[in-house]
Amino acid sequence: MELKIYDKNNNLRLTASPNSSSTVTEEIGGECSVSASFTHTAYVPLDVDDYIELEGVRYKVKSRYRPKQKNTQTYEYSVKFYAPIHDAEDTLMLFQEGGTTSEFSYDGGPREHLQLWIDNMNRRAGGNLWSIGTVVTAENKVIDYRNVKCWDAAFGSNGIAATFGTEMWADGYVINLCKAERGEVVELGYLQGLTNLAQEDNGEVKFFTRLFPLGSTRNIDATKYGYSRLQLPSREIYVDKNVDLYGVKEETEEAAFAEIYPQYVGTVSSVRMEEKTSEEGRKYTVYYFKDNGMTWNPKDYEIPDLDYMLQFQTGELAGRGTDGSFQAAWHEDTREWEIINVYPDDTTQIPGGVIIPNPGDKYIPWNFAMPQEYITAAEQAYKLAVDDFLNTYSFDPNKYTGTTDRNYIEKNNTPLRIGWNVRLLSEQYFGTTGGYKDTRITKVQRKLNDLCQATITCSDQVGTGWKSSVDNSLNSLRYEVARQAEQTIIDIIKTSDSKTASDNNVFSALKSLKTFLRKDQSDGTNFLLKFGEFIDSMIAGKGAGIFPDGRGQFEKLEVRSAMIVKELIYNRWFAQEGNVTYSEAGTIERIELLEDGTYDLYLRRRWDNDITAFKEQDVSYGSVNNLNSTGEYYDSWFRVLNVMQAENKLNVVLYPDEEVPGGKNYPPAVGMVITRRGNAVDEERQGFWYISSYEGCICMLDGVTRPILEESNYSIIIGKLKRLELFDNLPINYRQSYVYCRGIAIQDLMRIDYRGVVVVQLNDRGFWSLEVAQSESPYTAGQDTVDTVWHYGCRWKCLVTGTTDEPRYASTGWAMIEGNPVFTIDIDSSNGWQFDADRISDRDESGDYIVFTELIVYGLLYNQDVTDNILDSDVTWTRDTGNVSEDNAWAIKRASAGKRLSLTLDDLGMDYMTRSSCSFKATALLRDGQKYEIAENYVTF
Structure with a gap:
């Protein structure tokens, strides 16, 4: 595949082909990234937020990256791009109501905590980029966020996922808080x-494989029950599961069963209140209520030293009291419950005001034993819970x-x-x-x-x-x-x-x-299904059937969305009305007009897990019949701004009227079939082709960046020609059919273009061989056909029939037509690239500094060494020490150095020991009598 790297302003920075070690990794709660390795001839440093796009998801560079230089012309890249979820590693979890703080506690359910996380991610993104997907349901919980990043807030040991006992995972920019299934x-x-x-x-x-469950102690009277905790009906102290497979792995659990105890859920039938005065003279109100459905007497089931407690399940008192319950007194004579007030402050009592019991409120009394029927029911529920807990874990x-x-x-x-x-x-x-x-x-x-x-x-x-x-x-x-x-x-x-x-x-x-077997889509089972007798409806002329070999017989098959087959066999002509476009397509199922004037188009899923193939900046088009007597079609032209694959949704903007064919653009409509016609920026998506019954032609186009086509967009036309300027003054009959090709049409016989000029055909003879050149079938340069050969990775066209020249620079018998036409030079050092300072400063017997190395120029053209063709007089050297006048004088002094430059300490400059570097640049000319090539390179000490 081809990897395109863009900067944060969406400018293309680099295009490369990743090697086989490059990977895309996704892991639940772990790293989601693209590791790309490749080599390239260009040195392109990558900055933070440079990105690639893969399957509609943008992966970004998180830190500055510089490639490794392999040699003077090759750079090695091994860079990692991270999925959007990794932005959470750099985003603080903040609370912004009544001020901004990074130290706070938040009480809420799973969706509320996830929404807070989403708000912080969108704050960093600068828009509504992130959204909520599937979320589990659970009770409200408090999470302490103390100077944590969103990544830890999501995946940490005390984060959102762990707190609610589930997983948190991303599907693009959609975040799910649920098991990843x-x-x-x-x-x-x-x-x-x-x-x-x-x-x-x-x-x-x-x-674990062996569970020691601990039942609840609530509403258990050990003196009567015989146990201080609720027991299993069998009185077993542990239960096993898969011990034979995994051995004995013991565990205990109490919290999971804390809410299973002998209990009665009562209903308030009537309420009364009395005004009373305390010994200190303070007035207060006492609330009493009856429960006509309670047929037993709590007095008969009291537990010594325990106060009666009431836990309201519904109504204004639900969740209130001391730890969610109210102390109560039972009045046997009136069969009423008296709620003992609680006082949050000196002036408030609960119940009181509007926070009072009302008929219909549900409650659970506790801290006393229960009739046997409730104990038996609790033991059965406890057994079911233990079995399910063991099966689950x-x-x-x-x-x-x-x-x-x-x-x-x-x-x-x-x-x-x-x-x-x-x-x-x-x-x-x-x-x-x-x-x-x-x-x-x-x-x-x-x-x-x-x-x-x-x-x-x-x-x-x-x-x-x-x-x-x-x-x-x-x-x-x-x-x-x-x-x-x-x-x-x-x-x-x-x-x-x-x-x-x-x-x-x-x-x-x-x-x-x-x-269960599906009735809304195709399904299957490994178990035997039995149906009635099969009848051949082709013979009977009626009915329908599906045979054991998979054949089906029907009178008529109507498919509302899509029919996918491997082969269609007709026994009569097949007709297609209108135009057929061969490009990405979809059918609009639902439309939303947004406040910014753009549209969200929800596309119909044509099969399970269908994902739209549209991409950002696609130039798209749709047409729909207005269904009136005129049979007019409304055309809609729009550009794709964003693609939400998980929802099969496109966000698009309409083109102005003046930018579309016909000068009038219409909004998209439900049921409209839309197709891609090009792309505003991506050259790989600017081609498409279509068959038109109206225009009577097959058109193949490329380079399409906007709705109105230009002449250069027409690549191939088969059938009736368009009235293009390039056909002016030609004997074209627009009622007849032609074949037009903007490029070269390859065929066995002579080819003539639309101007009547013969197009020369290239005949590939493989790798160049001197033996072939000297054989009875030498390389030829004919009028209609010209031989080509491959030599040193380049393709050469024969210029002279029978030439025995080697295809290379300055050859008179060959011309290079494919390959690397750039003349380059490389510089090598005769003594390597590491020098001891003492060695550089050594002097000879006459006191002159010795030559510590020679810089040697090598030339390359058409992938071949052309050093011998470079004249010493065509090589110039310059030096850069930062001192312009001294560097100019040095260049004049060493003007005759040629392809080999001898270096002594004098060549490094007088202030060599105090400078950071000294560079030498070679510039070479390569002449062939008619033109010359220039190349340059440099080294730094």
């Missing part, structure tokens, strides 16, 4: 997309790496992106689980010059530790037991979970798609 499952295995598969220990994560501790088969990946369009769902196939590794393992890609390293060739890593978990493992925070594993069905907390089985389906849990949407 996406896409339909793709199957990969040895010789099925992978050339190898290896199992490695994932030492970054912890796991007793996972495969290994990670699996494999190298892709690039041909398979390309043929099957297999996505190689982090988070992609993968079914790894291996009887050796997964023989006990059906020969496969469902997992996802956690790291991928692709070859930059072949993105289908990669090394992928798949694992269940990334290195966050099992207590904060992916997408399974403690909040999602805290279970509550309710007496009434409408109060039951629903347990959701996610895609990656191994929980057992029951009447007490449900599949998530993605788990359902993964488990």
